Amino acid sequence: MATSSEQLCQGLNCSKPAALQCPTCLKLGIPNSFFCSQSCFKDNWGAHKAIHKIAAMANGPPGGSDPWPGYKYSGTLRPVYPLSPRRTVPAHIQKPDYADTGIPLSEQNIRSSSVIEALPKEDIDVLRKVCKIAREVIDIGVAAVKVGVTTDEIDRIIHEATIERGGYPSPLNYNGFKKSCCTSVNEVICHGVPDMRPLKDGDIINLDVSVYKDGFHSDLNETVPVGNVDANGLRLIKNARECMEKAIAMVKPGALYRDLGNVIEKHAKTEGFQVVKTYCGHGVHRLFHCAPNIPHYARNKAIGVMKVGHVFTIEPMINEGTWKDEMWPDSWTAVTQDGKRSAQFEQTMVVTETGVEILTAR
Amino acid sequence: MSSKELTAFLAWAEENEILWDKAAIEIKETPSKYGLGVFAKKRLEPGYEVIQVPKAIVLSVQTTGIANLLEDDEVEGDTALTIGCMYELSRGAQSPWAPYLALLTKRPPQMATTLSKESREMMKMCEAYNDIEADIKDLQEDFESIVVPFIEKNSDVFTAEIKAKFFTLEAFRAMMEIVSSRGMDVDNFHVTALVPFADFVNHNPMPNADYLTHEEVCEICGALACEHMEDGSDDEDDEENEDGSDDDEVPDLAGDDSAPAAGKKAAAAKGKKAEEDMEEDGEEWEDEDAEDDDDEEINDTCDIILDDEVEKGEEITRHYGPYPNKILLSKYGFAVENNPHDTVTIQLDMVRQAAQRILKDEKLIEERTAWFLENEDAFIGAEDDDEEGGCCGGGDHDHDHDHEHGHGHGHDHHGHEHAEGDDCCAPKAPKKKAAEAEADDEDDEEMEGEEEEDDFPRDIMYMMHDGSIDDRLLMLLNVLFMDKDQFAKIQEDMEAAMEYFNDIFMRREQEERGDEDEEMEEDEEEEEGHEKVPKPELGPRDEKSKKTRKAVLEAILTLIRIRADAFGVTDKTTAEQDLASLKKAKLTGPLYYGGLCVQGEKQILQNGLQGYDSFLAEL
Numbered sequence: 001m002a003t004s005s006e007q008l009c010q011g012l013n014c015s016k017p018a019a020l021q022c023p024t025c026l027k028l029g030i031p032n033s034f035f036c037s038q039s040c041f042k043d044n045w046g047a048h049k050a051i052h053k054i055a056a057m058a059n060g061p062p063g064g065s066d067p068w069p070g071y072k073y074s075g076t077l078r079p080v081y082p083l084s085p086r087r088t089v090p091a092h093i094q095k096p097d098y099a100d101t102g103i104p105l106s107e108q109n110i111r112s113s114s115v116i117e118a119l120p121k122e123d124i125d126v127l128r129k130v131c132k133i134a135r136e137v138i139d140i141g142v143a144a145v146k147v148g149v150t151t152d153e154i155d156r157i158i159h160e161a162t163i164e165r166g167g168y169p170s171p172l173n174y175n176g177f178k179k180s181c182c183t184s185v186n187e188v189i190c191h192g193v194p195d196m197r198p199l200k201d202g203d204i205i206n207l208d209v210s211v212y213k214d215g216f217h218s219d220l221n222e223t224v225p226v227g228n229v230d231a232n233g234l235r236l237i238k239n240a241r242e243c244m245e246k247a248i249a250m251v252k253p254g255a256l257y258r259d260l261g262n263v264i265e266k267h268a269k270t271e272g273f274q275v276v277k278t279y280c281g282h283g284v285h286r287l288f289h290c291a292p293n294i295p296h297y298a299r300n301k302a303i304g305v306m307k308v309g310h311v312f313t314i315e316p317m318i319n320e321g322t323w324k325d326e327m328w329p330d331s332w333t334a335v336t337q338d339g340k341r342s343a344q345f346e347q348t349m350v351v352t353e354t355g356v357e358i359l360t361a362r
Numbered sequence: 363m364s365s366k367e368l369t370a371f372l373a374w375a376e377e378n379e380i381l382w383d384k385a386a387i388e389i390k391e392t393p394s395k396y397g398l399g400v401f402a403k404k405r406l407e408p409g410y411e412v413i414q415v416p417k418a419i420v421l422s423v424q425t426t427g428i429a430n431l432l433e434d435d436e437v438e439g440d441t442a443l444t445i446g447c448m449y450e451l452s453r454g455a456q457s458p459w460a461p462y463l464a465l466l467t468k469r470p471p472q473m474a475t476t477l478s479k480e481s482r483e484m485m486k487m488c489e490a491y492n493d494i495e496a497d498i499k500d501l502q503e504d505f506e507s508i509v510v511p512f513i514e515k516n517s518d519v520f521t522a523e524i525k526a527k528f529f530t531l532e533a534f535r536a537m538m539e540i541v542s543s544r545g546m547d548v549d550n551f552h553v554t555a556l557v558p559f560a561d562f563v564n565h566n567p568m569p570n571a572d573y574l575t576h577e578e579v580c581e582i583c584g585a586l587a588c589e590h591m592e593d594g595s596d597d598e599d600d601e602e603n604e605d606g607s608d609d610d611e612v613p614d615l616a617g618d619d620s621a622p623a624a625g626k627k628a629a630a631a632k633g634k635k636a637e638e639d640m641e642e643d644g645e646e647w648e649d650e651d652a653e654d655d656d657d658e659e660i661n662d663t664c665d666i667i668l669d670d671e672v673e674k675g676e677e678i679t680r681h682y683g684p685y686p687n688k689i690l691l692s693k694y695g696f697a698v699e700n701n702p703h704d705t706v707t708i709q710l711d712m713v714r715q716a717a718q719r720i721l722k723d724e725k726l727i728e729e730r731t732a733w734f735l736e737n738e739d740a741f742i743g744a745e746d747d748d749e750e751g752g753c754c755g756g757g758d759h760d761h762d763h764d765h766e767h768g769h770g771h772g773h774d775h776h777g778h779e780h781a782e783g784d785d786c787c788a789p790k791a792p793k794k795k796a797a798e799a800e801a802d803d804e805d806d807e808e809m810e811g812e813e814e815e816d817d818f819p820r821d822i823m824y825m826m827h828d829g830s831i832d833d834r835l836l837m838l839l840n841v842l843f844m845d846k847d848q849f850a851k852i853q854e855d856m857e858a859a860m861e862y863f864n865d866i867f868m869r870r871e872q873e874e875r876g877d878e879d880e881e882m883e884e885d886e887e888e889e890e891g892h893e894k895v896p897k898p899e900l901g902p903r904d905e906k907s908k909k910t911r912k913a914v915l916e917a918i919l920t921l922i923r924i925r926a927d928a929f930g931v932t933d934k935t936t937a938e939q940d941l942a943s944l945k946k947a948k949l950t951g952p953l954y955y956g957g958l959c960v961q962g963e964k965q966i967l968q969n970g971l972q973g974y975d976s977f978l979a980e981l
Contacts, residue, residue: 020615038615045612108590113583114429254518256427258458292430301418301458303429305519 009036011044024052068329075187075339079328080196083178084152087159095168096212096288102176107287116283116291118309124350124359127216127285127311130167131348131359134211134218137161139362141181141209147201147227151183154207155194162211170210170217170288177332182208182221189276189317189325189334189342201227204237206344210288217288219313220360221346232320233341235271240318240343243267243275243296247314248349251306251356257292258302264316265298274323276342279334281314284348297323306351311359315346367465368398371558374461380559381414381663389562392677395950396696397469399564399679402672412571412678413666415560417584420548420664421459422555424584426450431516441508443554444534444541449519451537452528462558466540472951473539473695475501485956487929488963489707490688497692505534543694548664549577551584557664565690566679567698570670573680576662586662687959697955697962699941702827706966708835708925710821716920717842720913727842733853734841735820738834740856741863829969830874831918837863843913845906868900874977908981915978922970929963937965 009018010033018034022041025033030051035041041048067081089095098104119127141158159180162169169180177193184192184206185199192206199205208221223237246267247260265275280302281294292304296316321340328335336342348360368389375382386406392399400412418425423432426446437445450457457463474482474494485491513520513529520529544561545554563571582590672678682690686705687697698704710731717727823835831839840863841849852859903911926932935943944957 023613023616026616035615038612041615042612110582110590112433112581114424114433116430116434254516258427259456299458301425303425303427305428305431305516307430 007032007034009040010034010048011036011040012047014040014044016040022048024049071329073339074326074335074337077186077188077335078197079193079330079333080150083193083195084156086178087156087172087180089163089168089172093163093166093168094213094215096170096174096217098174099168099172102173104174104288107290110287110290113291113293114303116304116307116310117285118307119285119311119350120309123216123285124309124311126214127218127348127350128359130211130213130216131218131220133162133165133167133213134209134220134348135360135362136165137167137211138207138209138220138222141207142222142224145199145205145207145224145226148198150196150198151185151192151194151205152179152196154183155179155181158207158209162209165211165213167211167213170212170219171208174288181210182206184208184333184342184344186341187336187339189319189336190279190344191332191334193330193332199226202229202233203227204229204233204341204343208344208346212288215286217284217286218360219284219288219315219346219348221315221344223343223345233343236273236318236320236341236343239268239271239273240316241345243316243318244314244345244347247296247316248347248356248358251314251349251351253306253308253351253353255306256302257294257304257306258300260314261295261300261302262298264296268316268318273318273320276317276319276323276325278325279315279317281312281316281346283310283312285311308351308353310351311348313346313348315344317342317344365468367461367468370461371465375559378419378558379416380419382412382559386410387412387678389559392564396564397471398562399677400562400666402674402676402678404674406668406672408668408670410668411665412668413560413563414663415557415665417548417552417575417662417664419458420552420555420557421447421450421462422548422552424552425555427453427457428516428519431512431519435512435515437508437512440538440541440545440554441504443545443556444537445509445512447541447556448528448533448537451533452524459556459558462556466544466556467536470536471539471543471695473543474691474952474956475535475539477952477956481953481956484953485960487931488688488956488960489929490691490956490959493688493692501535501538502531505531509534539695546573546664547577548575549579549584550581551579560664560666563666563678563680565682565694565696565698566677567681567702569679569681570672570676571666571668571678571680573664573666575664579662687955687962691952691955691959695952695955697958699958699962700965701962704827704962704966706825706925706963706970708823708825708831708921710823712921712924712928713823713835713838713842713917715924716917717839719920720917721842730841730849731838734838737859738837741837741860825922825966825970827966827969829966829971829973831970833867836866836870836914839914839917840866840910843917844910848906848910865900869903872900873980874973912978912981915974915981918974919971919978922967922974926964926967931960931964931967933968937961937968940964 007018009016014036016036018036020035020037020041022030022033022035025031033048033051035044067079089099096104097106137158140161141154144154144157159169159172162180171177171182172180177191179194181194182191183194184190185197185203186205188206190206190208203226204223205226206221206223208219210217210219212218223240225234225237229237243264246263250260250263260281261275268275275297277295277297280296281292283290283292292310292312293302294312294314295302296314319336319340319342321336321338324337325334326337327333347358349356349358372389386403388401388403389398390401391397406412421443423429423438423442423446426432426443426449428446428449432442432446447463450459451463451467454460474485474490475498482491482494485494509529513525541554541556544556546557546561547553548555548557560573563573576586579586580588580590582588666678666680668678682694684703685693686703687701690701691697714727714731718724721727823838824832825835826832841852844852848862852862940961944954944961947957949957
């Protein structure tokens with residue numbers, strides 16, 4: 001491998017000196033994708049991008065416990081690669097449209113982002129059952145949380161519990177997500193990818209479970225302590241749960257989606273915590289993520305008035321330190337910028353004539 | 363004059379990341395007391411970015427809290443935007459736009475619709491009067507047929523108390539006036555919106571600044587680049603797309619300086635795709651972005667940018683659009699003295715009357731008029747294709763003008779030549795973004811005219827600011843007055859017809875505008891000594907042609923008098939004298955501007971009489 005500063009262009013029939021690299025390769029950790037110029041790169045794009053597919057299929061570069069050399073982590077958590085092989089789903093289980101391709105076409109084909117579907121009673125009845133299954137599955141997952149257990153193991157348990165109940169784990173291959181649930185430890189805000197890291201005493205972990213069955217998605221998550229967690233951590237977890245509950249209490253026909261953030265941020269602030277702005281609650285039913293979009297912070301400009309039949313999640317992410325987030329090079333794991341911890345809770349609910357029904361309630 | 367509302371608004375604007383330099387510009391009362399305006403506090407250069415408003419803070423049917431309700435009940439256009447704004451106003455301090463709305467409602471626009479009936483009577487002498495009366499009627503109708511049912515349907519949001527306080531007819535009228543006079547086009551997602559801060563920039567026929575936004579965004583979510591499919595147009599690309607992240611869009615190579623975002627390049631590519639006929643510009647635009655934006659993504663903002671240098675204390679202005687005074691008055695609440703885009707409407711009936719006085723042959727007139735109306739599209743074919751083929755596809759694409767009202771406001775566009783109207787149809791050369799949609803709207807407005815047909819109103823023609831008649835009227839008059847043989851010839855043969863009309867237009871160029879052009883040509887020859895495009899030599903008119911021309915000119919003069927009589931316009935005083943007395947009277951607001959409308963129309967009629975009189979004499 002040439003280590004001199006002079007790299008040569010990777011283009012066919014071109015050996016000009018090259019200082020520019022393919023950004024996708026950089027992201028995927030593929031070294032030495034040098035090209036001399038944008039136009040040469042363009043010319044060779046067809047052939048070159050095949051490399052991305054190959055790399056994307058692999059579970060990160062072999063042998064390394066640090067898949068992204070040079071990346072500056074904000075906290076102490078590290079990914080532990082390689083990830084376990086992709087889990088399979090039996091043929092008889094109904095799959096969402098992205099199960100094979102990774103692309104949620106149905107979400108891309110919506111007519112407008114301001115339409116919020118109001119589900120009829122029959123649909124809610126089906127959804128209720130799916131949510132109940134999701135609740136069972138997450139409870140099983142939570143029961144498995146112990147010091148020394150890897151997040152991959154928890155993912156396996158959740159995957160199998162879902163399949164057992166005839167459901168498809170919604171996260172699996174959603175936009176290419178590799179696992180069947182999200183495990184977010186400590187400073188990970190959300191979308192943590194289950195890997196080979198064993199849980200440590202004092203960790204806090206969020207399990208985010210989604211089940212797809214009979215044409216409907218359900219979505220819920222919980223943060224739980226691992227072993228002995230310090231007082232601050234426990235406070236954080238409690239506050240996050242309360243934030244969610246206070247917001248849920250505001251749900252009723254005629255209420256504004258944008259008002260939910262006010263009550264969440266107010267409660268987080270009482271204990272000196274901050275609210276993540278980037279990730280929001282969302283509509284969930286036939287589509288995994290759809291309208292409404294529900295930010296959790298104060299004075300947001302979410303659109304929409306609640307109507308009977310609206311189904312959505314509220315899932316505030318509450319941080320010990322800054323609200324600002326950044327993303328690991330795997331393009332999924334969201335972490336706090338200051339490395340401090342984050343806790344989250346989520347339920348799926350439907351607006352009723354009198355207020356709200358929490359479909360994923362225990 | 364810094365009221366507490368203004369101060370609160372400025373603080374709010376800053377919080378919401380509206381960008382402007384406090385040391386460079388300020389909002390304050392205009393000298394004419396028309397309202398607030400934006401003024402320079404020091405000398406500023408052309409190209410200076412006066413104001414940048416993030417699209418996230420515009421108030422549109424997509425950002426109002428009740429967006430989903432409006433969408434569900436299919437309320438559209440200005441009425442939807444008005445209801446959305448009324449809703450936000452009803453939320454008081456809780457609305458994300460509270461300080462902005464407080465400032466607006468503290469200083470409501472003075473519109474003609476607020477005038478008492480007596481005052482409006484004064485304006486009977488100009489065309490704006492009918493438009494305003496129609497506006498008032500439409501307002502009432504819209505309220506009863508759209509607003510009230512919508513509110514009843516959503517009674518858990520619009521409680522009895524809120525209804526009584528914030529959703530009365532009066533409140534609707536007040537907000538409609540704000541929306542009508544302040545609404546600005548943003549893009550094909552928001553369509554029309556209230557754009558805070560930028561909307562304090564007032565109109566001037568010779569402006570020093572321009573309003574630019576990036577129009578082509580996803581109609582579904584408003585993003586510059588996203589994955590939403592728009593009616594299959596992106597399907598081809600996506601078929602080859604098996605791996606979600608790797609589009610066929612080639613990302614920017616990562617070099618030393620730039621950390622490229624795939625999103626940014628996709629945005630550039632999307633913009634390029636959308637502007638197919640501007641390929642060269644599109645590429646340049648892409649490259650500009652690659653150089654200018656290091657790590658930043660494209661900031662999708664609504665901008666006010668200086669075209670000219672301004673001095674300290676000068677007001678910063680833009681051009682709302684080449685509207686005649688009657689539209690400026692009914693839509694924006696003001697009018698412009700000596701408005702170069704002003705027009706007078708000539709009804710088809712008046713043309714018939716004038717023709718009848720000269721020809722005294724109703725049957726002939728009907729026959730020829732009918733033929734003209736049926737066939738005129740073929741002649742104006744080429745010009746119109748650009749406009750008809752255009753973007754206005756119908757429902758979604760609502761523009762912020764008076765369409766819903768159905769009474770086609772006269773637009774001086776159709777069939778006119780672009781001699782003066784340099785800024786009306788041609789888009790401005792874009793910097794990074796597409797030119798403001800209002801210019802394009804003009805083309806589209808014609809398309810929506812009357813609601814029954816997808817067409818402009820055929821029985822309306824125009825006289826321009828300088829008194830000249832529009833192309834359609836010129837053609838119609840020629841059709842009416844040409845002799846039998848000539849008419850038979852053009853009836854049979856489209857080619858002959860086109861040739862005939864081409865000839866007329868060329869002669870008009872020479873005869874009516876000839877003097878100016880000749881002088882200019884001489885100058886050019888002196889200066890450059892270059893080859894110039896040889897003008898086709900037109901022979902002198904033959905007898906037949908002279909006869910027709912004489913009849914046409916006489917008809918025009920008759921027509922002008924008919925039009926004047928119809929509106930009670932007399933020549934007891936000249937238009938110039940009228941202007942002087944109007945100013946002396948020291949009226950303000952809608953009364954003054956209504957007066958300008960009346961005076962402006964008289965000026966046009968006067969110009970027409972003088973002009974065509976002299977052509978007749980020369981013949």
